[in-house]
Amino acid sequence: MSFISTLKGCAMPLAFAALLAASNANASEPSPGVTDDTIKIGVTGPLTGPVAVVGGVAEGIRARVEQANAAGGVKMGDGKIRKIDLIIEDDGLDPQRTLANVRKMVEKDQVFALVGTAATPNNLAIGRYITQKKVPNVFMYSGVVSLNAPKWEVGFVPSFSTEADSFAEYLKANKPNAKVAFLYLNTETGQTFMKAFDGAIGSSNIKVIARQPVTSQDPTVETQLNTLKASGADTLVIIAAPRQGGEAIRFQSESGWKPLTLVTNLSSAYPVLQSVGLENAKGIITSDFLKPIISDQKTGDEGIDHYLDAIKAAKVNFVFANTIGQTGYAIGDTLIQSLEKLKDPTREKLMKVVHNMNGWKNPLLQEGITMTTKEGSDIYPIEALQLYQFDGQKYVAHGGILDFEGKTHE
Known part of the structure; x- marks a missing residue:
């Protein structure tokens, strides 16, 4: 067999090997952290x-x-x-x-x-x-x-803007002349919520008349809450970490203020309410997307x-x-x-x-x-919420599910 014929005989397996190599190169390699089991x-x-x-x-x-x-x-x-x-x-x-x-x-x-x-x-x-x-x-x-x-x-x-939309919808239907005070996390969380809420109340008669910032590290928020109480607001919206949110829930009840209180999902978990006294949380409104x-x-x-x-x-x-x-x-x-x-x-x-x-x-x-x-x-995977009101022992659904699918905004 000549040298030329030998090369011809190798051509097919060499071509196949090249094709196989190219195929393997194009196949997705598992990312780090993955084995067969x-x-x-x-x-x-x-x-x-x-x-x-x-x-x-x-x-x-x-x-x-x-x-x-x-x-x-x-x-x-x-x-x-x-x-x-x-x-x-x-x-x-x-x-x-x-x-x-x-x-x-x-x-x-x-x-x-x-x-x-x-x-x-x-x-x-x-x-x-x-x-x-x-x-x-x-x-x-x-x-x-x-x-x-x-x-x-x-x-x-759900986005904080979706929760803000749901609170605005509630007030439009149930307290259309609300004078609102915000206790808000002084982060993108609070800013996002308030921007969305301000947009959602639009030209309605609902007015935001006071805003006080809070951080998750604040040892107490009593000063901010006294300022909000003095504003004359009849509605309190709490956007705070669990400890500060819980303190605000207790304050609005024990201080004699008694505004309509809407609490974001951040600090409305049942253990938070237990920590400040279930009786102090009676009447608060919150939202959730989970089964009670x-x-x-x-x-x-x-x-x-x-x-x-x-x-x-x-x-x-x-x-x-x-x-x-x-x-x-x-x-x-x-x-x-x-x-x-x-x-x-x-x-x-x-x-x-x-x-x-x-x-x-x-x-x-x-x-x-x-x-x-x-x-x-x-x-945003979840863009729907159910509003709840706390009756002193448990959360009770208020109205139907509010669906904002595809409408989440800044």
Whole structure:
């Protein structure tokens, strides 16, 4: 055989090998944090400190993940069953600690994605970093409007502007001449809410006559509340962290002021009301997107019963009625749904999945509320709320679900 014929004989296998190599090069390589039997997910939140109650988000996520792992793991979209290796770090709700935690989880622990990152300033603090590293930050516990890394982030809870719209709708229908006083978090949270509320009341007869700022670190808010009381307002809107929000709920009752009080979901959890006295919270209005859970006994509702089983097995540090912990559980379930739909275990494809949710359900969502996103135009999974009034013992639904699907605004 000549040298030429030998080359001809090698041509086909060489061409096939080149084609195979090109094919392999084009195939998506799994992102960091993924093996054939595990996927690593990071959580950072305030497990200690003055706002440790928000750590219920991380605890709720842990309960749902441990429940899934105990059942054998998650059958992901590529057909492989993986257990979730959950790494949880404490940040005390300090944005700089959040960034340090995220760096450690991404660079040392090699997490695939972050889930349930709490608070607006904390999510803003990590936006640039996760964009550089191309790490998903999914189902944030933050009602932010302007995301800092839109390609790599998606929220979970309704935007603060959606909650503001729901409060404005309530006042238009029930107190159309309200004189409103705001106790507001002096962060993007409070600014977003107030801007949306001011726009929603428009040319109505509702007037905002006083505003007082608060931070989550303030030891007391009595000075601000006395100023608001003196303004002559007959309606108080509280946008504050749980401790300061609870103090405001107690003040409006015990001081003899007695305004109509609307409290954002941030500080209306049942344990907050217990801490300041249920009688002081009677009559307050709040909003929620989750089913009311008023007992730790089985209800016959499959979603609630699975939640109760999970938090008992996980020995979480929050009570069953804590809506912050419930939200964490719901976030954990949505993460699992996302992994079940993820056919290609890459970070890019995960973002594709969570930016194109279409009517997803969740075991703890109110009947009639689903999760929908649309890549490039709608980054808010939940845009509907139910208003509730506290009767001294429990929250009672007021009216029907307010649906703002596709209408979230700055």
